[in-house]
Each structure stands twice: as structure tokens, then as C-alpha cells.
Amino acid sequence: MPITPMEVYKLLPKTNCRKCGEPTCMSFAFKVINREKNIEECTPLFEDDRYSRQRDELLKLLEPLKEATETGLIVTEDLCVGCANCIVVCPVHAAEDPYGSAAGSGPKIEDPIFRLEDGVLKVINMTKCRRYGKNRILCVACRENCPSDAIRFLEG
Numbered sequence: 559m560p561i562t563p564m565e566v567y568k569l570l571p572k573t574n575c576r577k578c579g580e581p582t583c584m585s586f587a588f589k590v591i592n593r594e595k596n597i598e599e600c601t602p603l604f605e606d607d608r609y610s611r612q613r614d615e616l617l618k619l620l621e622p623l624k625e626a627t628e629t630g631l632i633v634t635e636d637l638c639v640g641c642a643n644c645i646v647v648c649p650v651h652a653a654e655d656p657y658g659s660a661a662g663s664g665p666k667i668e669d670p671i672f673r674l675e676d677g678v679l680k681v682i683n684m685t686k687c688r689r690y691g692k693n694r695i696l697c698v699a700c701r702e703n704c705p706s707d708a709i710r711f712l713e714g
């Protein structure tokens with residue numbers, strides 16, 4: 559199940575103290591989910607023992623963020639069957655590497671988003687993904703075309 563900003567918010571101190579640089583705890587929660595802020599930037603949560611239980615719960619809740627890439631995309635390598643569907647359907651691969659990876663052969667560019675290594679999908683450069691950055695588009699093409707559910711996104 560994806561983590562929601564509300565789940566994060568519920569475990570924050572909810573004082574809107576602004577020490578994290580955000581105007582409210584809710585906006586901080588959104589940015590944590592979007593990976594624009596680290597949970598450690600909420601200093602009261604880590605410095606005030608009154609929040610120790612909430613802090614432990616929150617760190618557990620946010621555990622999947624560690625395995626996610628910059629865009630929130632997560633590849634479960636054990637589930638990958640190496641079909642390359644995700645690479646072929648990716649609009650970025652199609653635009654930048656039409657005769658290489660997007661055509662089902664090895665990449666002809668140096669920094670593709672994905673590459674198959676020993677029959678398993680590896681993330682090479684997720685900053686090229688359409689989900690990356692402030693003007694991101696919530697593309698789901700790779701996930702939707704994976705036959706084995708090896709690709710998922712943090713936010714669903």
C-alpha cells in the first residue's frame with residue numbers, strides 16, 4: 559500500500575513550529591512523501607522525548623522510501639523476469655534511444671533510465687524519468703506493462 563501524506567502528518571508533532579522550513583506540518587508531510595524533505599529535518603521529533611513513540615512509528619512507516627528511487631519508483635528485482643517491456647514502452651527511451659533499448663536491443667545511449675543486466679532490470683539514471691523534478695508527469699507506462707508486478711511507485 560502507498561504511504562499517504564495524512565499517515566505521515568498524524569505522526570508528526572503537529573505544532574506547525576516551522577523549524578523544518580515549512581509553514582505547516584501538513585506541507586512538510588507532503589514534501590517527505592515527494593522526497594523533497596527528509597524526516598530528520600523535523601528536529602522536534604528527534605530532540606523531544608515526548609515524540610519518541612511517534613518517531614519510531616514514522617521511521618518504520620517511511621522505511622520503503624529508502625529503497626525507492628528519486629521518483630518514488632521501486633523495482634523489486636526478485637520479481638523481474640527480464641522481459642524488457644518497461645524499457646520498450648518508456649516514452650523517454652523511445653525518444654532518446656529509438657534504435658537501441660526502445661527497439662528491444664542494448665542501449666545505444668550512455669545513461670538510459672533502465673538497463674537489463676544478467677536478465678534483471680537495473681535503474682541507471684532515474685533523473686530522466688518523466689516523474690522526476692518539479693514539473694513531473696505521473697507516468698505509469700513501465701509499471702502498467704510489467705507482467706510480474708516488479709515495478710511499483712511509492713504513491714501508488
Ligand code: SF4
Binds near residue numbers: 573
Ligand atoms: S519541524 Fe516538525 S513540528 Fe515543526 S512544522 Fe515542521 S514538521 Fe511540524
Ligand code: SF4
Binds near residue numbers: 649671688
Ligand atoms: S514512469 Fe514513465 S518515464 Fe518514468 S521510467 Fe517509467 S515509463 Fe519511463
Ligand code: SF4
Binds near residue numbers: 637643644679703706
Ligand atoms: S517489465 Fe517488469 S519483468 Fe519486464 S524487465 Fe521490466 S521490471 Fe522486469
